[in-house]
Amino acid sequence: MTIADPSLTRAIRDRFAHVDSCPFSGPRIFFENAGGALTLNSVVETSAKFAAIPDNQGRGNAASHALVAVIKQAKTDMALFFNAPDGQFFVGESGTELTFRLIRTAVMGAATGGKVIGSSIEHPASRSAALHWADVAGKDYINVPHDDATGQVTAQAYAAAMTPDVRVATILHTSPVTGIGNDVPAIVSAIRAVAPDAFVIVDGIQHASHGRIDIASYDIDGYVVSPYKVFSRHGYGVAWASDRLTALPIETLKDGPVGNWEMGTRDTGAYATFSDVVNYFDWLGGETSDATDPRARIEAAGAAIHAHEKSLTDAMLNGVDNLPGLADLPGVTILGGRDNPDREGLVSFALDHVPTSDIVDQLNAQGIRTHIRRADHYSGNILNTLGLEAAVRVSLCHYNTHEEVRNLLAAMKDIAG
Numbered sequence: 025m026t027i028a029d030p031s032l033t034r035a036i037r038d039r040f041a042h043v044d045s046c047p048f049s050g051p052r053i054f055f056e057n058a059g060g061a062l063t064l065n066s067v068v069e070t071s072a073k074f075a076a077i078p079d080n081q082g083r084g085n086a087a088s089h090a091l092v093a094v095i096k097q098a099k100t101d102m103a104l105f106f107n108a109p110d111g112q113f114f115v116g117e118s119g120t121e122l123t124f125r126l127i128r129t130a131v132m133g134a135a136t137g138g139k140v141i142g143s144s145i146e147h148p149a150s151r152s153a154a155l156h157w158a159d160v161a162g163k164d165y166i167n168v169p170h171d172d173a174t175g176q177v178t179a180q181a182y183a184a185a186m187t188p189d190v191r192v193a194t195i196l197h198t199s200p201v202t203g204i205g206n207d208v209p210a211i212v213s214a215i216r217a218v219a220p221d222a223f224v225i226v227d228g229i230q231h232a233s234h235g236r237i238d239i240a241s242y243d244i245d246g247y248v249v250s251p252y253k254v255f256s257r258h259g260y261g262v263a264w265a266s267d268r269l270t271a272l273p274i275e276t277l278k279d280g281p282v283g284n285w286e287m288g289t290r291d292t293g294a295y296a297t298f299s300d301v302v303n304y305f306d307w308l309g310g311e312t313s314d315a316t317d318p319r320a321r322i323e324a325a326g327a328a329i330h331a332h333e334k335s336l337t338d339a340m341l342n343g344v345d346n347l348p349g350l351a352d353l354p355g356v357t358i359l360g361g362r363d364n365p366d367r368e369g370l371v372s373f374a375l376d377h378v379p380t381s382d383i384v385d386q387l388n389a390q391g392i393r394t395h396i397r398r399a400d401h402y403s404g405n406i407l408n409t410l411g412l413e414a415a416v417r418v419s420l421c422h423y424n425t426h427e428e429v430r431n432l433l434a435a436m437k438d439i440a441g
Contacts, residue, residue, distance in 0.1 A: 027332035027422055032311055036423050039304065040255070041065050043423060052391040053428045057253075058200050058370055058419035059395050061233050064255045066300040071257055074293030081289065091292045098295035101302040102262065104319055106247065108239040111266045114285040115294050119229045119250030119261035120149040125275075125285075126246040126263060127194065130223035131157040133272030134191035138163055141185060141215070141222075142194040143177040144405050145170035145206070149248075150194045150227045151405075163191060172409050175202030175360030179210035186218040193224045195244075197231035201397055201406045202360040203337075203370025203419070205231060212243050223269060229253055233421055234333065234368045235305065235326025245269040251294075255301050260294035329422040333369035336420055339429045340371050347433040350418075353440040359406070359415060370419040372397060375440060380414035383439055387416075390435050394418050 309321025343349035
């Protein structure tokens with residue numbers, strides 16, 4: 025069964041809150057998933073359940089013991105979802121905060137001198153952290169340029185910039201501006217071929233909702249996601265740290281447990297709601313494959329998600345039912361190019377004769393939620409080199425439908441004139 029099957033599509037959409045309407049504005053099509061995906065109904069229920077429990081972990085009562093068991097199970101679920109048999113998972117304030125912590129730990133704990141390397145495609149969550157802590161530690165920063173045409177950075181570009189004294193490297197898994205994924209294993213191989221002991225931190229925040237995460241195959245030291253972008257809720261981030269990274273000096277309570285990344289008492293509900301996410305992928309993989317092993321079902325879910333989202337972005341770019349695709353509109357610029365095999369559920373574009381803000385406003389007036397990305401500190405590193413002041417970001421997930429894409433294209437045909 026594929027996600028295009030109407031019965032499965034209904035079953036998927038039934039599992040999400042506000043799938044076709046906004047509680048403030050009414051019916052709408054949600055194409056703003058890169059800004060925050062829809063939330064699973066189970067996450068809403070779990071959040072309410074744990075918000076009502078007054079007990080904390082580490083106490084001598086049944087409720088406290090139950091909370092500890094929930095956290096332990098969630099960490100087991102995280103290891104399954106990310107395919108990370110070693111290292112440890114922990115939650116924090118946000119994906120950005122955790123990215124800063126991992127990079128700070130790596131840069132300040134690595135051998136003195138040397139360099140930090142990252143790319144111009146990166147989100148400021150990793151780029152700002154790397155630049156700041158490289159400066160504090162007195163390490164040079166190497167900027168690897170991304171390719172404007174493809175909207176991604178290659179392993180070859182990293183290899184050309186590498187030196188043996190690179191101590192820390194950062195990689196963006198998928199760009200929230202171009203929607204194009206980067207080849208993490210190939211980039212890591214290029215890094216380790218020259219600096220085998222470098223600490224490698226990956227920003228997986230935009231990639232996570234599309235599935236297909238496999239930490240065991242990456243040879244990295246840190247990976248971060250923001251759960252509100254992968255069907256959970258705001259208020260926490262999830263990070264994985266390798267044992268090698270944890271062995272560095274980390275900020276922790278004096279005389280407390282060795283290697284403990286947790287800062288204070290964490291929200292049990294945060295851990296529990298990530299288990300809801302993992303359970304959802306497990307369920308979806310069971311619906312789209314004959315797999316019985318939980319990890320195999322999660323992998324099957326990722327494959328089905330990718331295939332469905334590709335069919336949606338292909339229709340969005342190339343047109344459907346006699347409606348022109350976004351790539352066929354007059355005066356259009358498609359970030360990452362029309363035919364990019366590494367696109368992940370997102371199309372960003374601009375028209376040379378209609379202001380981007382007008383496009384977003386007109387779509388919103390027709391109940392189609394998109395987002396404007398401006399050439400600011402979030403997106404200027406990509407838009408400025410393309411000569412664009414802004415772009416319209418249309419970001420989708422596997423619960424979106426071809427009918428919703430048709431509505432977008434019909435609206436854009438009129439807007440483009």
